[in-house]
Amino acid sequence: MSFFRKMKEKITGSNDAVTDKFKEGLAKTRNQFTSKVNDLVARFREIDEEFFEELEELLLQADVGVETVMELIDQLKLEVQRKNKKDTAGIQSVISEKLVEIYNAGEELDVRLNIQEDELTVILMVGVNGVGKTTTIGKLAARLLAEGKTVMLAAGDTFRAGAIDQLVVWGERAGVEVIRQSEGSDPAAVMYDAIRAAKNRKIDVLICDTAGRLQNKVNLMNELQKIHRVISKEVEGAPHEVLLALDATTGQNALVQAQTFKEATNVTGIVLTKLDGTAKGGIVLAIRNKLNIPVKFVGLGEGVDDLQPFDTEKYVYGLFADGLELEEEILDK
Numbered sequence: 001m002s003f004f005r006k007m008k009e010k011i012t013g014s015n016d017a018v019t020d021k022f023k024e025g026l027a028k029t030r031n032q033f034t035s036k037v038n039d040l041v042a043r044f045r046e047i048d049e050e051f052f053e054e055l056e057e058l059l060l061q062a063d064v065g066v067e068t069v070m071e072l073i074d075q076l077k078l079e080v081q082r083k084n085k086k087d088t089a090g091i092q093s094v095i096s097e098k099l100v101e102i103y104n105a106g107e108e109l110d111v112r113l114n115i116q117e118d119e120l121t122v123i124l125m126v127g128v129n130g131v132g133k134t135t136t137i138g139k140l141a142a143r144l145l146a147e148g149k150t151v152m153l154a155a156g157d158t159f160r161a162g163a164i165d166q167l168v169v170w171g172e173r174a175g176v177e178v179i180r181q182s183e184g185s186d187p188a189a190v191m192y193d194a195i196r197a198a199k200n201r202k203i204d205v206l207i208c209d210t211a212g213r214l215q216n217k218v219n220l221m222n223e224l225q226k227i228h229r230v231i232s233k234e235v236e237g238a239p240h241e242v243l244l245a246l247d248a249t250t251g252q253n254a255l256v257q258a259q260t261f262k263e264a265t266n267v268t269g270i271v272l273t274k275l276d277g278t279a280k281g282g283i284v285l286a287i288r289n290k291l292n293i294p295v296k297f298v299g300l301g302e303g304v305d306d307l308q309p310f311d312t313e314k315y316v317y318g319l320f321a322d323g324l325e326l327e328e329e330i331l332d333k
């Protein structure tokens with residue numbers, strides 16, 4: 001049985017709906033990338049150096065990242081040699097297998113949220129303006145509520161006009177309280193208030209919004225460090241998560257942002273938003289290679305339930321779904 005079929009059997013069944021979300025969310029990338037791979041396979045039939053060169057080009061176009069592409073091509077060449085494989089039929093399944101292997105190789109990255117059992121969990125949300133931070137906080141709150149947690153939000157982006165109101169709207173939508181002060185006030189003071197309120201009301205998870213000013217790294221660092229200090233003084237071990245929101249549609253620029261935030265604060269996980277809005281969904285693999293920070297959630301659409309925990313196999317399935325299903329049918333005949 002091909003790798004792809006085994007993977008499909010493993011991930012579908014009990015959670016078909018989530019698998020479908022990955023499939024739908026990655027449609028743009030699949031339409032660009034996989035359909036071109038399928039064309040390539042049809043055009044070449046026989047595996048040769050030129051085939052690998054064109055494949056390499058397609059992977060680079062999908063923003064997979066140079067190192068990962070090189071590694072993948074090397075591994076494919078080895079596998080083809082090992083199996084004495086001469087024709088291109090079924091190569092997509094081998095590519096998907098190698099992508100999963102490469103993603104999962106190296107240090108194990110835990111995608112689960114670090115939620116405390118019996119005490120307040122504090123999640124800090126960081127990222128530049130416009131990446132979908134507020135939206136993500138709203139979606140995350142809804143997800144945690146659905147899991148039976150009580151949730152509170154802290155409007156720590158006191159800098160951008162409208163950020164507080166926007167968070168309040170999300171809070172109302174999700175039915176959770178938002179702790180706020182006026183625009184321009186000290187974000188650390190908002191955090192302090194929010195932690196006090198969350199403790200008083202015995203809340204499980206407090207999600208804190210922050211301003212995402214990147215223009216000045218020193219300022220960003222100072223502000224985040226001050227927030228950190230206040231939070232850790234009030235709750236031991238907090239913040240339990242620092243989630244960095246990155247917009248997948250900004251491609252390599254997202255990697256640059258990530259590097260800056262990584263230097264400014266201890267980022268524990270990435271939320272990759274708007275993955276459905278890009279044809280360059282290979283950015284997930286580049287993030288893995290460049291940053292070694294787990295992508296904990298991906299945004300696969302605008303709906304509340306379109307924020308999904310990242311899953312390597314569902315992701316790779318989403319990248320290849322149609323082409324491989326077609327191929328499976330052909331092989332079955």
Ligand SMILES: Nc1nc2c(ncn2[C@@H]2O[C@H](COP(=O)(O)OP(=O)(O)OP(=O)(O)O)[C@@H](O)[C@H]2O)c(=O)[nH]1
Nearest residue numbers: 128129130131132133134135273274299300301302
């Ligand atoms: N298609 C899609 N849209 C998303 C996703 N995440 C956020 N959005 C949309 O992006 C828009 C808001 O994006 P932003 O303006 O970047 O969000 P924001 O939360 O105000 O931005 P911040 O300044 O980062 O707080 C909204 O229309 C969201 O629905 C996603 O995963 N997929």
